[in-house]
Amino acid sequence: MSDFLRYVLSKHTHIDEKLHEKLVVKALENQEVNKALEWIHSFQDKMIRYFMMYQEIEEFKEEHLVLPNGEVDRYYEYNFELINYPNLIITRIIGLEEVNLNFDLNSNTISGIPSNMTSSKLDIYFNHKKDSESKEEKKSIYFMINANPRSLWKDLPSDREGLYAKEDxxxxxxxxxxxxxxxxxxxxxxxxxxxxxxxxxxxxxxxxxxxxxxxxxxxxxxxxxxxxxxxxxxxxxxxxxxxxxxxxxxxxxxxxxxxxxxxxxxxxxxxxxxxxxxxxxxxxxxxxxxxxxxxxxxxxxxxxxxxxxxxxxxxxxxxxxxxxxxxxxxxxxxxxxxxxxxxxxxxxxxxxxxxxxxxxxxxxxxxxxxxxxxxxxxxxxxxxxxxxxxxxxxxxxxxxxxxxxxxxxxxxxxxxxxxxxxxxxxxxxxxxxxxxxxxxxxxxxxxxxxxxxxxxxxxx
Missing domain, CATH: 3.60.40.10 (PPM-type phosphatase domain)
Known part of the structure; x- marks a missing residue:
């Protein structure tokens, strides 16, 4: 921690630099100073952990995440592979219920059979494993369910009275x-x-x-x-x-x-x-x-x-x-x-x-x-x-x-x-x-x- 003391002397005092080394040695002999330095070291480590935690959260928020489009009446499944975000836990996703989809917490998977077309926003709520307060963060993405192409085709009966009529x-x-x-x-x-x-x-x-x-x-x-x-x-x-x-x-x-x-x-x-x-x-x-x-x-x-x-x-x-x-x-x-x-x-x-x-x-x-x-x-x-x-x-x-x-x-x-x-x-x-x-x-x-x-x- 001697470097830290030298930093304090050079940046926050006008004491002659010739005395810095003697003062650092004297300070390190003081029990109160050492306790303060230990606290500072602990605080520094804690702040680094917080900064790393906040970095992971913000990077996930900013990542361009695109879910594959779904299709009405066709089974849909998507798994969030959080390989680059090992400390993040998705807690819930708002907006899936509108299209009859569900999110499984254990497997990080969206699944189900979409019931209707949509082009809407999904709100992904998550927290960080190392956040003692377990504060929920939110990431919003857009999600699309397309029409089932089968549903676009009509099924009109043929004319049973027409010339050379036959069963459909x-x-x-x-x-x-x-x-x-x-x-x-x-x-x-x-x-x-x-x-x-x-x-x-x-x-x-x-x-x-x-x-x-x-x-x-x-x-x-x-x-x-x-x-x-x-x-x-x-x-x-x-x-x-x-x-x-x-x-x-x-x-x-x-x-x-x-x-x-x-x-x-x-x-x-x-x-x-x-x-x-x-x-x-x-x-x-x-x-x-x-x-x-x-x-x-x-x-x-x-x-x-x-x-x-x-x-x-x-x-x-x-x-x-x-x-x-x-x-x-x-x-x-x-x-x-x-x-x-x-x-x-x-x-x-x-x-x-x-x-x-x-x-x-x-x-x-x-x-x-x-x-x-x-x-x-x-x-x-x-x-x-x-x-x-x-x-x-x-x-x-x-x-x-x-x-x-x-x-x-x-x-x-x-x-x-x-x-x-x-x-x-x-x-x-x-x-x-x-x-x-x-x-x-x-x-x-x-x-x-x-x-x-x-x-x-x-x-x-």
Whole structure:
């Protein structure tokens, strides 16, 4: 403390500097002086602690703290990580109750589901651990809860009396070979917002001779009556193969082919013999003729009923499944095996080799070339799921054809279907009494920029 005494002598007296050292030594020999110096030292330490405490408080007040924006009806959570302010304790936050949020003292976390939009001020009250008076300080920040984008979309019913009216949403369940099938089709938000119709359609049916059929069609959004085109395409192809004469002939040829090639049949794509290809090609040519006649009889252009189509014909054999597919457009047919952790796209999508704009079964040029590249046949020993979907599911969940062939994306998609998603909505494929209703609920998922009709058939 001698330096302190020298400081006092030089700043607060006019005593000759030559005497300073002697006076300092004398003063340090005095008991009262030493007690005073100890008190001064203690006071100095205390003031430093106070100044450090006030510095931490003021720096926190001045820090530019921005909370991430919340969204109405979507779970919100924010944790105050006070790493740079270890001695501060947030005691309460005023303003959260207005939007149904809470603050947890133990975890320093704001959480809850915001109930309404706001752009308001939050008052954060806090104190310092080393403040003996526990005085509350206040820091004010601005906080925003945005509207839930889903709430901005209207859900106007379509005209039930309109030409070619159809349900805005449908669900079904049934059997498919030795498995189950659930299905759902729902109008896209872009259609619901203006009260227009659902353009997607689907059909599935158990046929004779151990066959089952499923089909999905996606009517072109730009075509006035594409909803009718999609409906006609799926119902025509269903009824075509329900014809006993057609199906019996096909069944006889495929059974013969299977018997002759059973020793060589493995899990792979099979070559389709000409006689089988002929029957399948005839069905699609007849579909085109039917749609052409319909448009002429109703004073429509074929473009008015533009639609895609993806269909699969399946039969169960003792050693596995024979799967035939045909498609025009971009509705994928996909088989997924959980045991083998494999996925296979079973149809030809109009991307890559077939790119150059959306293709529809109502286009004449589709039938000017051989349909063989669009016809596919597979033998599959077993599978967990077989999916047929419209691009309203494909685009938001996969986005690209390469993702559609990625087992990692499909594993994530399966988890999503089972409820691993932000809505917490999923399908229980084991206790499946409400599976089709759950599928419809799941299909209400939010995906920015993806508001098309959604159709999904799941065979499991």
């Amino acid at each position: 949403r449908i669900i079904d369940r049934g059997t498919f070979l030795d498995k189950k099938i659930i299905s759902a089709s729902v109008r896209g938000r872009s259609h619901a917002h203006v009260g227009s119709y659902r353009d997607d359609s689907y059909s599935f049916i158990e046929l004779s001779n151990g066959w089952s059929l499923a089909a999905v069609a996606d009517g072109a959004g730009s075509a006035q009556y594409s909803r009718q085109g999609a409906h006609l395409a799926t119902t025509f192809i269903r009824d075509y193969f329900r014809n006993e004469e057609v199906l019996s002939k096909l069944n006889l040829l495929i059974d013969k082919y299977f018997e002759e090639n059973s020793n060589r049949v493995i899990e792979e794509e099979l070559n389709i013999p000409d006689d089988i290809s002929s029957i399948l090609s005839t069905s699609t040519l007849d579909l085109f003729s039917y749609l052409q006649s319909f448009s002429e009889e109703n004073n429509l252009l074929l473009e008015d009923i533009h639609t895609t189509l993806a269909l699969t014909l399946c039969k169960k054999y003792d050693c596995g499944y024979l799967v035939v597919t045909y498609s025009v457009g971009d509705c994928p047919i996909v088989v997924y095996s959980e045991d083998r952790n494999t996925v296979n796209v079973l149809n030809t999508l109009d991307v890559g080799e077939f790119s150059g704009g959306t293709r529809f079964v109502t286009m004449k040029e589709i039938y000017q070339d051989s349909l063989s590249p669009r016809l596919r046949m597979y033998f599959i020993p077993s599978f967990t799921y077989l999916f047929i979907m419209s691009d309203g599911i494909y685009d938001p969940k996969f986005g690209t054809e390469s993702n559609l062939m990625s087992i990692e994306h499909w594993n994530s998609f399966i988890l999503d279907l089972k409820g691993d998603n932000e809505d917490g909505i999923g399908i229980d494929f084991l206790v499946d009494t409400t599976a089709e209703e759950n599928l419809l609920q799941w299909m209400n998922f939010w995906s920015k920029g993806n508001h098309d009709d959604r159709t999904l058939l799941i065979i499991y």
